[in-house]
Amino acid sequence: MHVSLRRRAGAGAVVLALVSAVVGGPSAARAAATDVRVDVDARAGLATVGDAALGVNHAIWDAQLGAPAVADRLKDAGVQMVRYPGGSYADIYHWETHTAPGGYVAPDTDFDTFMAGARRTGAQPMIIANYGTGTAAEAAGWVRYANVTKGYGAKYWTIGNENYGNGHYGANWEADDHADKSPKEYAANVVAYAEAMKAVDPTIKIGAVLTMPGNWPDGIVAAGDSGTWNQEVLTRAGAAIDFVDVHWYPGGSTPAETLGKSAQIQDAIYLLRKQINQYAGAGASRIGISMTETNVDVGRNTQPGALFLADVYSGLLAQGVFTVQWWNVHNGPDKATTIAGQTDFNDYGLLSSGTCTPDNAACEPPLNTPFAPYHALDLMGDFARPGDQFVGTGTDDALVSAHAVRRATGDLAVLLVNKDPDAAHTVALNYHGFTPSAAAPAVETFTNGADGLTSGSAGTAGTRTLAPYSLTLVTLHPSRTENAPKAPARPEATVTDRTATISWTASGSGLKYEVYRQNGGVSELLGETTGTSLTVHNLVPGRRYTVNVLARDGAGRLSAASPPLTFTTGSPATSACTVKFRDTNDWGNGYVGSIDITNNGPAALNGWTLTFAWPTAWQSLSSGWSATWTPDSRTVRVTSDATLAPGASTNVGFVGNYSGPNVLPESFTLNGTVCTTA
Template structure:
C-alpha cells in the first residue's frame, strides 16, 4: 500500500508559536521540492471534442473552497474578502487542519501548545465570511473535544447568531492519531482508545447531539484516502480497516464522507497526470463504500475533499495548472466540495529552489504569508490564478459536460451555462510548446463570432481577456490555461438536449426555447437519432418514433411558449450500438440552434 507524504502543516504544531512572528502566524512547510522540468516529447497539437448534452455534474455552490486556520494572523485581513471573491471561493474551512482537534471554539484556545493567532476567533472569522459571501465548513474538535461542545457550537452558530452553517465535519485526519504508527501520529487525540471503532462510535454521538440542536445540518465522517496509507490496514483493536469500520458503524447516519489528497509528483509531468489518473479511482472507491454501508440514503451521501494540494511545486507554474484540473475533475466525479490547503501557510526560507523560471518557496498557501524571502503578504501564487480560472469556465448551477482530448498533455473541461453558452477550459501541460487545438461539438451549435477567451500564462500575475481564435481553433501557450466562451448560433429557436446514460439505457430531457418565433400556441418538435436509440416512455409531450425519426408535440398545459419562454419534456430510452446525440432539431418547421 502506497503511503502518502504528509504535508508539514500537520507535523509542525509544536513549532508554530516560535515561527509565528516570522511568517505572520503561519506554520512552516519544510518538505523539499524537486525542480527538474520535463522535456517536451509530444506533438503540440490536439483535437478536443465536447458533448454538451452529456452531463457529468452541476457545479455546486461549495465546489471551489479553501482552508484557513487559527494559526494564521492574516486570516481576517481587510484583503481577505476580496481575495476569496476574486478566486471564486464558495466555501472556507475553519478552524484549520490538525489545529481543529486542539481548538476550543468558546475560549479561542488550543491544547497541546498549538499556537492560536490573535483575532482568529469564530465571530471574527464569520465577519470575514459574510463580507466575502462564502459558506463556512466547520471542523469540530474530536481530538480533545466532546459531542456537547460540538452541539453548543451548532446552537451558537445557527440558533443564536442565525448563520445557517450547513456543513460540519467531526475531526480532522483522525486516523493519524498514532494507531497505525506505533503511537507516533500527527493528529492530537486524547481518547484512551484510538481505534476506528472508537471514532465511529463517538461520531454517532456527535451526530446525534448536533442534529438534536439543528436537524438541518449536514455532518461528515473522516475516511482515509483510498489507495493511500493507511487505507486497507487493520489497526489493533479493529476487525476491519478504518474505512470499512467507520462506515459499517456510522454509514447510515452520515451526510458525507471526507478525504484529503496531496499527491507528490516525481516530476512536473508526473504531477500533472494525477488528477486524471487518481481522482476517478478515489471517487469510485468512496462511492462503493457509500453504496455498501449507507443503505437507502446512499444516493444522498456526498463526497467532500476538505484538503487538497500537492507536496511538490506548490508555489510555481505546475501548481497553477494542477489546481483547476483538480477542482474540476473532483466535481466531475461527484464531489460537492473541494478545499485547497490553504489561504496562508508559511515558508522555510532556507530551502528555496527554482522551477520554470520562478522561485519555489515550499509554501502551502495560495497567497504569500509575507515571509522575508517571499513577495509581499497576500501576493497570489500561480495556484490562485489557476483556481480563479474555474470561475471563468462556469458558476454554481452551470453544468459540467463531457470533454475529451486526443493529446495527453492537453486536458479539457467544459461547461454548459444556464444561458445556453458553452465554455471550454484547455490546459496545456507542455512546458515548452504552444498547443494548436481543434475543437468539435455535439449538442451545441456555436456562433461563428470570435469567442471571448480568458488566459492565464506561465508565471503570470493576472488573467487576460481578449476576443481571439474561433470556436473551432485555439492556440494555448506552453504551460498556459485558456477558457473559450461561446454563444449558440442565432436562430428563431434553441433546443437544449440533456442525457444521463448507462450501458443499454438512458434518461433524456429536451427544452425548447422560443427566441424569435413570436407567440407559439402549440408546438411540434422533430429530430433524428443518429444511432439505435429507442424511446420507451415520455412525459410532458406526446411522442411518436418511426425508426430514427422522432416527433414530439405539446400537451395541453405547455402548448403556449411566449417569445423568450421555453417548454421542456423528458423521456426514457434504450440503445445498444450507439446513443449519439441528434445533430439537428426543428420546431414548427424552423431550424433551431443547439445548446
C-alpha cells in the same frame, strides 16, 4: 465576470494585444498547424456546479485570517466556501475559549472574526468540530452559538480531521484522546456528535472523515477491525451523516508526475461513491462528497500548483464533488527553488506570507501578494459557476487536458490546460452537440510568470494556441439561441451481463429521446425512442458505462443532457466456469490477490487459460503462483497444464501493485468463456 476580471481588463487594447500574442489572434489561428485534438461533447452531461464549489482553508495560526484585504482577495476569486479552524489544529481547538493546547493561535482569528471574513467574502463556512480532544457536547455548543445565538446559518460541520492518522495504522500526526483509536470508535462518536448537534439545529449537514481511494490508508484492514477505515465508518455511521470528507495530496517527485495524477480522479471518485453505496445503508445516494484539502508536493506556489489547481478542481467538480478546497490561504515559505524560471518557496498558501525562508536565503514578495495558484482559482471562478453543467471532453495528448461547462444561457466554456513547460501546443477544437457562433470567442489566459489573468476576444472557436505551462479559458456563444426542450432527469437502469434497460421520466410531450454512452470526448448514440425506456444489447460483461438521455422536439431542437448514470454490467447468470476474486491482504500500494476457479462444465479441462484485464493503467502484476502468470500490457494471462475435473476448483494467487485507486477486475474468461463471478 468577477470584480477581479473587470479590474484587470482596464487597459483593453493592451490586454487584447497580449491575448493575441499568447494564444494566437485570428491570423495566427488560421495559419497554425494543430498538433493536439480536443473534443468537447455537450451531449455527455456530467455534474452540475453547486453554490459551494470553490473553497479554501483558513487556519487559526494565520494572523491574516480575518483581514479585510484577504476576504476581498477571496471574493475577487469567486470563493464560495471557507473551512475553519484549519487542518489538524481542528482536533486540538476549543472554540469557546479560542485555545489550541500544544499549538499556536494567532490574534484576531476567533470564530466571530472568521465568520465576519466569510461574510465579507460571500462564502459559506465549513466548520471542523473537535473530535481528537473535544466532546459531542462541545460541538453541540458550537452549533448553538453559531446558528441560534448568532444566526450565522452555518450549514456544514465535519467531525474531526484526518482521524485515520491517529496511530491506528502506524502513523500518528492527529491528536486523539480516545483510548480506542479504531474506525469503529470514530464511527460511534460521529453518531453521538450528529445526534447532539442536530438536536440543536436539525438543518445542519454532518460530515465524516474518510480516506481518498488510492491514498493511505485506503485498502488497509488494521488488527481488530472488520474492514478498512471507510468500510467501518460508513457501515456504522452512514445513517447519521450527510456527506463524507476526503483529502488528496497525490504526491509526485516532479511537476510532470504530479500533474499526471489528475487522470486518477474519475476512478477514485467512482470507488468512493461505490463504497458509500455499498456500506452506508438505505438512502446512501443522499451522501455528498467534499474534498476539503488538496495541494502539490512540487511547485506549490508556482505554475505547477496553478495548473494542478485548475485541472483538479475541474475534474473533481465534474465527478460530483460538491466542494473542493485548497490548502490553504497562507502557510509560509520553506525552501526556495526555481521551477520553470520562477522562484518557488514551497509555500502551501494562495497568498504570500511576506516572510523569508528559515535559512534567510530568500524572501517572499510583500504580504498577500497572490501566488500562481490564486490566479488559477480566480480563473476557476470565471469558468465553473453555480448552475453550470460540466460536459465531456477528450484529448489525444496527455500534456493537454480539457474541461468544459454548458451554461444555462446555452454558452459553452472550455478550459484548456497546457502542462508542457517547454512547448506551445496548437489545439484543434471539435464540438459535438453544440455549434459555436462565428464571432470571436471571449478568452482568458494565465501564463507562466504572469501576475494576473489577461482577457479579451480573439481567434476562432476551432483553433487555439496554448502557451507553455498555461491556462486558457474560451467562452463561446451558440450559433443560435433557441427554446430547447427541458433536459430529462437522471435515468435509472436494470442491468444484466450484456444488456441494460435504461428508463427515465418524460420531460415533455411530443419528444424523441436519444440515449448516449459517454466515450471520451465523442459520445456513442445507443438508440432513440419516443418512449421513456430503451434496452441496449451487446454490452461487455464487467464493464463500466456512463450514459445520458437527451430530448429532441419536432423542430429538431436538442435539450441539455440529463445528469449522468453510471452502471457496471455483471457476469453471466450461468456459465461453464465460476471465478471468485478476493483482495486478501492490502498494504496501501499493493495486495495479495486470491482467485478460485471452478469448472462448471460436463467435461474435464485438460489445461486451462484464465484471462483478465487491469481496469487502470497504474495497476500491475508483481508475481504469481500455482500457475504461469504472463502480463501483457493491461491484460493478464494465467495458464496451467493441470486438469480441472467437472465440478472441481483450483486456487491461484498473485501480488499486485497499484499507485492510484485500486479498481478490482470484474470480468474473467476461462478458455475464452466468460465466467460467472461469485
